[in-house]
Amino acid sequence: xxxxxxxxxxxxxxxxxxxxxxxxxxxxxxxxxxxxxxxxxxxxxxxxxxxxxxxxxxxxxxxxxxxxxxxxxxxxxxxxxxxxxxxxxxxxxxxxxxxxxxxxxxxxxxxxxxxxxxxxxxxxxxxxxxxxxxxxxxxxxxxxxxxxxxxxxxxx
Numbered sequence: 001x002x003x004x005x006x007x008x009x010x011x012x013x014x015x016x017x018x019x020x021x022x023x024x025x026x027x028x029x030x031x032x033x034x035x036x037x038x039x040x041x042x043x044x045x046x047x048x049x050x051x052x053x054x055x056x057x058x059x060x061x062x063x064x065x066x067x068x069x070x071x072x073x074x075x076x077x078x079x080x081x082x083x084x085x086x087x088x089x090x091x092x093x094x095x096x097x098x099x100x101x102x103x104x105x106x107x108x109x110x111x112x113x114x115x116x117x118x119x120x121x122x123x124x125x126x127x128x129x130x131x132x133x134x135x136x137x138x139x140x141x142x143x144x145x146x147x148x149x150x151x152x153x154x155x156x
Contacts, residue, residue, distance in 0.1 A: 007101055007109045019102040020109065022058065023051050024073070026085070029093030029117070035085055037075070046105045054082070058097070071115060073129040083122045093117045095131050 003011065010018035021044060027034040038044040038051035045051075055076040061069035073095070075082055098111035115131035122128075148155040 003109055004101070004104065004107050006104060007107075010101070020099055021102050021105075022056070023098045023100060023105075024056065025096040025098075026093055026117070027096070028091060030090030031085065031088070031093060035082070037082075040102065044100075044102065044105050046100075054078075068132060070118065071131045073131055075127040075129065077122060077125055077127050082127050086120050086122065086127065089117075095129065 006018065007020075010016040010020075019040070022039040023044065023046070024037050024039075025034050025048075026037075034049075036049055036051040037054040037056065039054070039056050041053050043050050043053055057074045059072035059074065061071055063069070077083055093116075095115050095117055096111070097113045097115070098108050100107060100109055115133055117129055118132050119130040120127060144150075146154055
């Protein structure tokens with residue numbers, strides 16, 4: 001994915017006033033409506049809705065080649081709203097991550113990265129989410145089996 005002209009100019013400039021912000025959308029899993037947060041001190045209005053300010057940190061996975069990568073997302077638990085939302089989940093939600101410029105929030109500079117929420121843990125000051133891509137390595141291949149019953153033309 002390529003950067004927009006404004007983002008490219010900001011990256012290549014010696015000094016810039018542009019701010020890259022991380023947006024996250026928690027959806028599915030029985031939630032009544034998506035939870036939209038932005039890692040910025042002010043709300044961010046985008047075409048899909050308003051992203052509420054909430055500090056979070058993304059911790060990238062180890063690249064050891066032995067395990068499937070899992071991303072950690074640590075969210076400040078300042079008002080307990082995220083914890084209450086997580087406790088209401090009945091299914092498997094997804095988290096979509098995007099990076100945008102604050103000056104042009106509807107242009108996605110990186111992403112979208114859609115991950116599945118695997119585990120979450122709440123303590124007094126933070127919420128830790130463990131996110132992962134869909135595990136395609138454990139899927140059977142080929143998906144279908146060809147037997148004389150379902151494919152008689154192959155065995156004739």
